[in-house]
Amino acid sequence: MDSYNKLINDLAPRKFGKRGTIWTTFLIIIIIIGLIAYIDQIIKGQVVTNMRDYALWGIYISNFVFFIAISFVGSVTVAVLRLTNNSWRTPLVRIAEIISLAAIDMAGITIMIDMARPDRLLNLFIHARLQSPITWDVIIVPTSIVLSFLLLYFPLLPDLAILKKHFKKTKPTFSKWYGKLALNWTGSKAQKALQEKSIRIIAILIIPVGIILQTIDAWLFSTTYRIGWDSTNMGAYFISGAFVAGIGALVTLMYVIRRVRRLENYITDYHFDKMGKFLGLACLTYLYFNINEYLIPIFTAPVEEDIHLDSLVSGEYAPLFWFAQIVGLLLPLLILLFNKGRKPGAMFIIGLMVVIGSWWKRFIIVTPTLLHPFLPIEGVPESWHHYFPSMHEWLITVATLAMALLIITLFVRYLPVIPIQRTAEEQGLSKTSKIVES
Amino acid sequence: MEENNKKTRRKFLDKGLKLGLVSAIGGIGLAKLSSKLSANTKKESTETIELMTTDGTLIKVDSSEVVEVEHSQDHEVKYNVREGMPNRKFVMVIDLAKCKNALKCVSACNKHHYITGENAWLKVHKMQESKDTAPYWMPRTCMHCDQPACVTVCPVDATFKRRDGLVLIDNERCIGCRFCMAACPYSIRVFNWSEPGQEITLNMGHVMGIEEPMKPSPEYAGRPSLKGTVDKCDFCPHTIQNNELPHCVTACPNGVFYFGDKYEDTVTNGEETLRLGQLLEDKAGYRLLEELGTAPSVYYLPPVDRLVDFEDGLENYKEFESVEKPE
Numbered sequence: 001m002d003s004y005n006k007l008i009n010d011l012a013p014r015k016f017g018k019r020g021t022i023w024t025t026f027l028i029i030i031i032i033i034g035l036i037a038y039i040d041q042i043i044k045g046q047v048v049t050n051m052r053d054y055a056l057w058g059i060y061i062s063n064f065v066f067f068i069a070i071s072f073v074g075s076v077t078v079a080v081l082r083l084t085n086n087s088w089r090t091p092l093v094r095i096a097e098i099i100s101l102a103a104i105d106m107a108g109i110t111i112m113i114d115m116a117r118p119d120r121l122l123n124l125f126i127h128a129r130l131q132s133p134i135t136w137d138v139i140i141v142p143t144s145i146v147l148s149f150l151l152l153y154f155p156l157l158p159d160l161a162i163l164k165k166h167f168k169k170t171k172p173t174f175s176k177w178y179g180k181l182a183l184n185w186t187g188s189k190a191q192k193a194l195q196e197k198s199i200r201i202i203a204i205l206i207i208p209v210g211i212i213l214q215t216i217d218a219w220l221f222s223t224t225y226r227i228g229w230d231s232t233n234m235g236a237y238f239i240s241g242a243f244v245a246g247i248g249a250l251v252t253l254m255y256v257i258r259r260v261r262r263l264e265n266y267i268t269d270y271h272f273d274k275m276g277k278f279l280g281l282a283c284l285t286y287l288y289f290n291i292n293e294y295l296i297p298i299f300t301a302p303v304e305e306d307i308h309l310d311s312l313v314s315g316e317y318a319p320l321f322w323f324a325q326i327v328g329l330l331l332p333l334l335i336l337l338f339n340k341g342r343k344p345g346a347m348f349i350i351g352l353m354v355v356i357g358s359w360w361k362r363f364i365i366v367t368p369t370l371l372h373p374f375l376p377i378e379g380v381p382e383s384w385h386h387y388f389p390s391m392h393e394w395l396i397t398v399a400t401l402a403m404a405l406l407i408i409t410l411f412v413r414y415l416p417v418i419p420i421q422r423t424a425e426e427q428g429l430s431k432t433s434k435i436v437e438s
Numbered sequence: 439m440e441e442n443n444k445k446t447r448r449k450f451l452d453k454g455l456k457l458g459l460v461s462a463i464g465g466i467g468l469a470k471l472s473s474k475l476s477a478n479t480k481k482e483s484t485e486t487i488e489l490m491t492t493d494g495t496l497i498k499v500d501s502s503e504v505v506e507v508e509h510s511q512d513h514e515v516k517y518n519v520r521e522g523m524p525n526r527k528f529v530m531v532i533d534l535a536k537c538k539n540a541l542k543c544v545s546a547c548n549k550h551h552y553i554t555g556e557n558a559w560l561k562v563h564k565m566q567e568s569k570d571t572a573p574y575w576m577p578r579t580c581m582h583c584d585q586p587a588c589v590t591v592c593p594v595d596a597t598f599k600r601r602d603g604l605v606l607i608d609n610e611r612c613i614g615c616r617f618c619m620a621a622c623p624y625s626i627r628v629f630n631w632s633e634p635g636q637e638i639t640l641n642m643g644h645v646m647g648i649e650e651p652m653k654p655s656p657e658y659a660g661r662p663s664l665k666g667t668v669d670k671c672d673f674c675p676h677t678i679q680n681n682e683l684p685h686c687v688t689a690c691p692n693g694v695f696y697f698g699d700k701y702e703d704t705v706t707n708g709e710e711t712l713r714l715g716q717l718l719e720d721k722a723g724y725r726l727l728e729e730l731g732t733a734p735s736v737y738y739l740p741p742v743d744r745l746v747d748f749e750d751g752l753e754n755y756k757e758f759e760s761v762e763k764p765e
């Protein structure tokens with residue numbers, strides 16, 4: 001067994017172990033429970049949520065914003081790493097693209113869950129009005145889904161061809177499928193040129209599309225008059241936040257995949273160190289925008305805005321606010337400054353902190369603003385003055401998160417998470433095209 | 439007996455049919471005849487008739503020259519819910535000096551719009567700008583903004599602005615995204631979180647003097663309401679069309695609400711009719727959150743020279759209820 005075959009063996013998809021099976025079943029059960037809750041919501045209407053006329057958006061929307069933010073990781077890694085030709089990116093890009101695709105898919109689904117009349121989905125196309133930020137979303141989300149998919153798929157072609165060959169004897173059906181998906185890839189010069197060109201075009205497209213996606217998401221809020229949303233800082237603030245959330249998710253998954261698939265030789269400490277620095281940079285940028293968003297208004301805020309800020313800093317939402325700021329931003333930043341903080345284990349924990357912090361941060365962006373309208377909240381039941389998600393909302397939201405994880409799990413199960421072809425080339429085993437052809 | 443009944447009914451039908459046929463044919467014949475006649479008179483008449491011109495002088499014209507002016511648009515037929523009533527611009531004035539939180543407007547609105555939820559379309563807020571200023575009662579409807587934030591953000595044009603100033607909702611198109619609610623700076627919009635449960639819906643046609651159950655229409659927002667769609671104060675186009683005032687205006691015992699037409703420059707609270715421009719100028723009328731640029735159609739007269747005690751309203755004040763639940 002030469003090193004090339006060992007490489008394929010290492011990187012080729014493998015059957016679920018016991019843990020994998022349990023994990024997948026677990027996810028599926030959560031998804032089914034969420035599905036039942038959703039059906040109930042459709043039948044009874046959104047009374048089953050704790051959203052009401054003042055807290056008119058809840059965790060469905062913040063979860064949507066979270067998914068959108070996570071999906072930014074694909075654009076970022078591509079933008080920064082692929083185009084600048086950083087060679088250490090090879091084992092990371094595909095993971096990033098998988099996360100990206102899973103997240104943007106789920107964003108599309110989550111926003112539909114928030115619609116009280118999903119049966120009228122088609123109205124969004126039939127009666128579309130261009131001036132509404134929702135219509136911008138209707139245009140940009142599908143575009144991102146398609147681009148993310150292609151960006152994942154095109155670089156996969158050579159690997160699929162390799163897998164076809166690899167599984168020919170052991171698993172003929174798999175081999176057949178890989179063959180079909182490989183679109184007759186032979187690795188000829190013409191094909192390669194075409195592939196490279198397509199990838200380049202998509203890679204360049206995905207950057208503006210990613211930025212537009214994040215910005216539109218921010219505009220959903222800043223196009224209203226609401227206190228705390230009506231801010232010109234919003235677009236940049238969201239982009240930098242997405243930067244942090246996306247990289248956090250990537251780091252976490254890098255660690256998990258490395259452990260489960262025993263890829264210590266491919267995803268090394270070096271990679272974690274690099275990603276750590278990258279994440280640190282992202283956190284710094286985000287910190288800067290947070291200061292702009294929350295600290296500067298303290299000086300000039302009108303009364304209403306003052307009340308809003310107070311509720312965040314020291315009032316009802318203070319615990320969540322400080323949790324998101326400290327656990328999701330300051331602490332990671334601090335730990336990342338140290339060399340030891342950028343070791344795989346530490347990075348995993350930081351990644352988790354960042355992701356969880358990011359999720360709650362979105363909650364903090366959506367909910368408090370809605371509960372601080374210009375006119376007093378009066379004439380509605382006491383419970384409408386507050387918002388905390390109901391059981392239905394939790395079940396459904398957790399199910400969407402589980403679904404994203406399931407998509408990622410399945411990709412990891414059936415596709416090579418680390419590009420085989422590229423790695424081979426980089427390791428000087430690049431007689432590959434011949435091997436594939438023969 | 440039964441036989442008899444049937445027979446008479448058949449006879450009746452028979453006769454009716456025949457009668458109908460005859461009259462139909464007759465009608466057509468008459469119409470033709472008269473058109474011929476009138477054509478004849480046109481040619482032969484030498485009579486003149488007297489007419490008055492717009493500046494008041496009398497003139498004589500050959501009667502064959504006189505033709506009835508055809509209106510360019512027949513409003514009865516072409517009335518479009520999304521366009522609204524032609525050449526009108528509805529406005530409201532709310533005189534805060536007179537309001538003592540009697541809440542009659544709220545209960546009238548709730549009743550006539552069959553509101554079953556827990557959030558009324560029309561509410562009276564207890565307002566106090568700061569600790570040092572006097573408190574006052576402030577009724578608040580939809581502002582029917584001329585630059586409505588809600589309309590701008592609606593992705594499907596379910597909420598729309600009409601030429602007559604009304605902002606209405608097409609509940610059969612709304613997708614329930616609630617973006618309009620987030621956008622409205624006055625937080626006046628109400629959502630149907632569940633089945634509205636307007637048992638009354640079934641008899642609604644009866645109330646309206648129509649036999650079949652009513653189909654939802656933007657002009658009858660709230661009857662019936664639809665689950666998963668948004669509702670709000672509609673300025674009562676159904677009463678305007680009957681030449682009546684909105685329910686809140688007529689219900690208020692203190693004459694707080696004035697309703698009218700900006701083009702005619704008049705508003706009325708049912709008792710007195712005033713010039714809008716003069717009123718706003720005399721009493722320093724203002725609009726709510728004017729600085730946002732939503733250009734509301736509702737004007738407020740400041741709570742100065744108050745005829746009533748603020749405290750009197752306190753006994754009606756309910757912080758957590760705006761729709762009375764049936765016992």
Ligand code: SF4
Pocket residue numbers: 579580581582583586587588589605621622623624625626627670732
């Ligand atoms: S008050 Fe609110 S709902 Fe009414 S027109 Fe203005 S923005 Fe729209």
Ligand code: SF4
Pocket residue numbers: 591592593594595596597607611612613614615616617618619667668
């Ligand atoms: S809730 Fe209905 S009316 Fe409001 S913005 Fe959405 S679709 Fe338009």
